[in-house]
Amino acid sequence: MTEIVVIARLVPDLVEELEIATSGTALDLAWLRLIINEFDNHAIEQAIILKERSGATVTIISPEAEGVEDMLFTTAAKGADKLIKLTGVGEEKPTNLSMAQTLAEIIKEINPDLVLTGVQAHDDFTGDLAPQLADLLDMPYVGYISGISLGDGKATAYKEYPGGILAEMEIALPAVLGIQSSEEPPRYVAISKVRQMMNTASIEDRDAGVLETDSGVVIDRMYLPEVADRAEMLEGDEEEVASKLIAILQDLGLL
């Protein structure tokens, strides 16, 4: 049976306004509300799609955070087989390399054919988790994937490039793939099914061990960008305004 591991992380919800901690170098945790990393949600869906297509055991591993149990039970309601919560993670965000080292040890025990996770998480500052994990597991990595089919000892995956071009990649298994989007949008599960899982499914706790929070990069300051309340009006005659608009498009890298 194909073994698939999915790493699912909670990240700060950008619907809420973010605040900076008094230290000035981190997010204020008191104000954070967490939500599943959108790309990880797609990774979960892709794993369930592969399971439904050709059979697989799907294990979800998540670092602990407020709301992580509900998130894990939701994945079980969608069809995940095994739920693991990484405990002892602490409040300060560990480096991704350190998180990857801890995850790699657990993943090695499972000995999966495929490890899926979101291609990025918006709050990552110290590298991306998926490629780091791949290196530590000595597995190949391809990211920005939007479709996977599994064959004998290999996966065929579709990698997205700008302009809508897809690259078809053949990847030897076991492998780590960074998911951009699942083949179908993440499904909805009725709350009643999730509640049922809360009573029947179980979450295995695993101790994260010692996690490093210092990546060697010194953060001087974290801050909110300045935002204007109302549109900045471009003044001048038509020709002048047009050239100002073009300068803005160029600044945005759109021209």
Next chain:
Amino acid sequence: MTQDIFLLIEHIQGQVSDISYIMAAAARELAQNEGDSVIGILFGSGAEGLKDSLAVDKVIYCDHPTLSEFTSDAYKRTLISLLEDYSPRAILFGNTTLGADVSSSLAAHLKFPIINSCLKISDSGGIISQICGGKIMVDSQLADKTTLITVNPGGYKPEEGQSSSSPETITFSPPDLENLKVQLTQYIEPEAGDVDISQEKILIAIGRGIQTEDNIELADELAELLGGAVCASRPVIDQGWLSTSRLVGRSGKKVKPDLYLCLGISGATEHIEAITDSKTIIAVNSDPDAPIFDIAQYGIEVDLFDFIDPLLEQIENAKND
């Protein structure tokens, strides 16, 4: 460790990507002292000529048939081999579908620190990053050893990293590239057909202010020049001038482009609801009180039809420069 700044040149199907020029511009800012070089890393097969337009001091070029197009495994192996010979201050990668496939994995392999999502280099040589979907800025410093940096577009213009003088080439012999675990089998071009406006990066949105069906051509022309698609608010769709698949609003699609350029859209709530995830909204309207100006980042109060011709002309000029 030298004080040289390296950058991985990205190219797809024989075209150098804009991010490569943007990185060259950022690297120039980072190489602060006289004598520190900006060095491009170029992998390819018969692709040495791709270095020519880049504003870098030197290019380390590695030629191998397997390196003709990007694959993560071959690039990573070649980079590991290359970094046995070189010890730069920093290496820049695009925070792109290409660069992000190797940067973090290389960092983990060599135990090099890595900084994500650099937008600009500060005057003092610090790294200014943008995380959390642009809602948080981070100022940081290079670590005390070779530091990898992923670079976002937007901080520099590609022209700032272009040059007409061809950089000197240092050739590098490829490592063993047998038994690779990742192979590119083919590129698949997007199918023709109606565009999905919810996936477009650039949208030209038209509203009641476009006035007649004939004027839609102007929006089409603008979209073509900018590489985007045309969408519309309700009045235009109700006239039957565009198909329902192009409707943005409560009864149409929700969109999240990098640029939402609206022409003659006043900004009714049912329209605004569906565009709030856009990265940049630029509004053109003759009514200074149009509510669209409350949510747009940039506003232009002009008569649309006096404005669009000079705009089209200037964009064409800008593209030809």
Next chain:
Amino acid sequence: MAVNGIQQSLPFTAQFKESLLKIPEGENIQACLQCACCSGVCPFGFAMDFPPGRMIAWMRAGILDEMLKSDSVWMCVSCYACTEVCPKDIPITLALMTRAKEEALLAGNVPAELQSALEFSQQYGNPLGESSRKRAAWSEELDFEIPIIRKAKRPVDILWFVGDYASYHPRSKNVTIAFATLLNKLGIDFGILGPDEFSDGDSQRLAGERGLFEMLAEKNAKVISRCEFTEIITTDPHAYNAFKNEYPQLGFDFPVRHYTEFLVEHLDEITPLFKENGKAKVAYHDPCYLGRVNKIYDAPRQLIEAIPGLELIEMAHNKSTSLCCGGGGGGMWLDGFRWEKSESRLSEWRVKEAVAVNADILAVACPYEPPRFEDAAKAITGAEKLQVKDVVELIVDAIGN
């Protein structure tokens, strides 16, 4: 699916039928005459593969499984028009259609727009995906402060349950501000739950997400049970319906009234405040969950008639035959889907009716409606000058500053 010889459970159609019979008056379904009044009166019946009458026929034939694969149930706006006309008193909306939506949802057949509204309701406690911390942000526009009951730590007369659209929607918010202004002017002792308020969940329930409805109801009940107050007032007929008819079934019993009932009681205090107000013809639209479902037809009309200069007129469909605005039963979150299926908008039908009776103002009493009808008016010839106003906006306009 039969696994290892284990007897498979009842087929879907039989299970579904059994579940209907357990609902109060559900057994009336057995008495269906197949008169097809329900399918005929249904505003979207023409766009359904399985309008209610056919659903019952196929269920009787034991072959309703097909319905799960069709989109029919997502055309239902839960407007109770079918229930209203049924000669056999079959609870078509409450039992048949809502249960059918629940089954479609469990089978994973959920339109994408609806899915995100349901996910937002889970994550943020409102279907709009807005920050729950900003639920009372609308009140910052007022020149007086509204107590948030948990913070004020004192009893209030009126617990105003504001609701989702009334809290967040840029158009509906104006109605909310008008009601706050009026309560303040009348010297009413009132408070709100602010960030502690969750969606009432009624429209999610009618869209087939019963579990989500129960979760939201539990959260609201927990917060409200800690407050001291005399009664709940709301401007939202969907919230009103939830508190009046649905929460009690979960054991959460709170006295509730719609604001129109409450204001009628205060007309003596309001009337002296009215100023000269010009003249206008006002057509009143009965919201489904105020009118047909809860039989409140007179209170809003009494309020309109009390306002100087306003002449109340009736549209072709009124009171128990009122036409749905299209927002009910999850309709607020299915506009794109329904337009694709039917190429028609119920809100536009209604606006045409207002134009046909030469109304100057289309008056409403539900936060779903002002944005929907204003949007529709833009597309209808002759509706260029039609104003859409909530009844409380008419009152506040007539009082002036």
